[in-house]
Amino acid sequence: MHLADVALPVPLDRPFSYEIPPALAARAVPGARVVCRLGARRLVGVVLAVREGEPPRGVRPIDTVVDEIPSIPTDLLAFLRDLSSYYFAPIGQVVRLALPPMDRETEDASAEPELFQRRTGVRGPKPVAWVLATATGQTPRPLRGHASAILAHVRAMGAVPLPRLVASWPSARGAVKRLADSGLVTVEQRLAEPEPLFAETIERDTAPVLNAEQAEATRVLLAALREPVPATFLLHGVTGSGKTEVYLHAVAAARERQRGAIVLVPEIALTPQLVQRFRARFGDNVAVLHSALTPKERWTMWQRVRSGPVDVVVGARSALFAPVAKLGLIVVDEEHDPSFKQDEGVRYHARDMAILRAHRVGAIAVLGSATPSVESEQLVRAGKAKKLRLPSRARAQPMPLVEIVDLRRVPAGPTGDKRLSLPLVRAMAGALEAGEQVILFLNRRGFAPAVRCEACGEALMCPSCSVALTHHKVQGLVVRCHYCDFEEKLPSACPKCKQVNLALEGIGTEKLEDSLRLVFPKARIARLDRDVASGKRIEEVLARVRAREVDILVGTQMVTKGHDLPHVTVVGVVNADAALFMPDFRASERAFQLLVQVAGRAGRGDRPGKVLVQTYAPEHPSIQFGCQHDVAGFLDRELLDRKELGYPPFSRAALVRVEGPDESAARAGCALLAEVARRAAVERTTVVAGPSAAPLPRLRNRFRFRVMVRSVDRGHLRRVLTAVDQARGQLPRELIVVLDIDPVHLL
Ligand SMILES: [Zn+2]
Ligand SMILES: [Zn+2]
Structure with missing residues (x-):
């Protein structure tokens, strides 16, 4: 009997056996989605393997096969099985990472192919009426309404879809009918052009000439792409060194060899420029997968990747599972970013798994960063990855000058608050006077990170978490838990001792913004953190900064990501210590990376940049190495520490x-x-x-x-x-x- 091992969306970590009815044998192949009964339920599963064998007792047949071609190609399926085993994650949950987004949700009795289609609105191409100019040389009789304009347009274009005419001239249907009656145009039904992947079009660019360092890195990658063996590269390029251009060249080279590419970025909304550059270079061959897409858009993108015409995928960590055929290259940009680790469900690390997926199909993996992770550096030292270097900025700008502001010694600025210290305020004033921009980085959102009773010393705590509530002023004087989103009105008295003596402690981005308005009343200030911005809104804020409609940008980690903002000359790190003392063996590494990344936002245009790092611990190695942009020095020391303590990557x-x-x-x-x-x-x-x-x-x-x-x-x-x-x-x-x-x- 023909049997299928099927992964079902249940927490049990084993496949289930089903009989394959002869009529379904051609389509019930590994990677195909099938509808199966489990108890009283009907579930959508994925065929993992097909075999001949004695049927187990009570075996049931597969009900239907959903896919014409399997949703998951065989090489991707094999990779998913490895991933499931490595992370002790149920295979039924792991295969869902690779399924088209809409279909992942359908796991109940209503799961039928027709329903997928209705839900996703994808029904294959529909015919559309096209209006064609005829070869009649006749001079048309005087035409009514917009008919003459429409005729001129059709003659100019040769053929135009009727809906497009209607979009320009609402009366076009009637006019076209009259033109057709007079023999001036003909109408025929044609299959519709596929809908464009993106609402707005983007101008194509051509590859620029690379500088010597970029050219050398590209040469090595191209040579590796010609080999059928997998390889891993760590592209260490300082901030502003032009890593993206190296990625673009490598992707182009892979495509020339008919091989696809996946480019992973930490958070797509924070990298609109990178996405634009991929689209400008590769046009409609790029799919961009991100959470702001509608399910239908995601489905369309996924479908085009699976069926072949699109062979470059740019996206956040889940794009690792895109069904790119003949994968030749996986790029992990900002590979040090902790967001590549998924923190719920299947807890995979997209960087580690990118190396594995590339390895399985003989592709190359390129991990890029200005601040390589300790893990990736150790791969290089252990001979498992090759390092490529871009040691200078692409446009030959110098690295920004970093100055440590010792908060133990320095006087407070005009607000009386040390966190807006005199040196910081002076540097900002200088930049603003020169018409330049400033970024201030503070790793706390909200107004005040804690509210404490001055009578009994208790802080306001979240009722469901062991977390102090953060005070938010802008959204109506509330306190909020940043872990579970609990929110209530700021109480007027201490809930414990009932005294009216609550004090706000610490500073968040909201308060920083308020203080800046006092110090720089004329400056245009914008804030970028999770309270003001998600998805499209982030792009809007960044676009305003780029258009110089903003003088000071205040924000959390969001401002440290790879933005290229050429008019920023001063960057202030308001409290460099916040990241240093986390209960985590990676705290030093994280603090160092944040420092170097945020410093890298300064001086990317024609004028040199200046960075002020405020700290109570100026002698801390993360701060010292960070201020000297000394990545190699930091990695040497950190690897030594980790080795002594037996921490990863040494265990x-x-x-x-x-x-x-x-x-x-x-x-x-x-x-x-x-x-x-x-x-x-x-x-x-x-x-x-x-x-x-x-x-x-x-x-x-x-x-x-x-x-x-x-x-x-x-x-x-x-x-x-x-x-x-x-x-x-x-x-x-x-x-x-x-x-x-x-x-x-x-x-
Ligand atoms: Zn109290
Ligand atoms: Zn909470």
């Missing part, structure tokens, strides 16, 4: 977290898994730490405990995790167990 780590509504039950559950891990960790290579309360001990009313497992040996770590994975079933049902392999966000 592999996994986090086991147990969450539940009852504190002691969650602790007990975590203790049980810790015990299981210890028993399985027989080799001395493996360290099991915990159980302990998570750095964020309560979130959304769930108590959180964790165990960290580390091992220098991947196989040993795997054995421990397998034991934990099998034991999780013994825990009470209300406990959630999270297995996070190579964790990045340790909260």
